[in-house]
Amino acid sequence: MWYVYILRSIEFPDQEYVGATENLKRRIPEHNAGKSSHTAKFKPWKLIWYCAFPDKHKALAFEAYLKSHSGRAFTRKRLC
Template identity: 35%
Template sequence: MDFIVYILQSKKDNSYYIGFTSDLNQRLEYHNSGKSRYTSRKMPWKIVYTEKHKTRAEAMLSERFLKKQRNKEFYKRLIEKIN
């Protein structure tokens, strides 16, 4: 099973949300359903970046690295690189 680190972008205010999952479609549906306290305020969300990892530990490290950046310009450059 692969684990996917993802960045979502709010269509409401262009803010970012970073997480990881083994089922990206289900996770996006969760964020856009209003069930998450944080993401419900900024719905709807779209996927703007993904990366696959073979283990949960690798995905957690990557997620932690991305969250530590706390820099919109960094995220924009990362997203532009894959597009």
């Protein structure tokens, strides 16, 4: 399974991050440990939403959509 997830910074609640991974339980602690340059500045993070996909390509396509302008609007209106 592949997961698309949304994190929200605990200290900077306006900051959110969308990502995809095959191992969600491992990936979130990596973000909070500062191992990702994209998220290190706003750690710690909390998981606010995720969705499982049976296929990597579908997960990555949905991640790309959520990072688009219309995907961010969809996230604000429907997911978080």
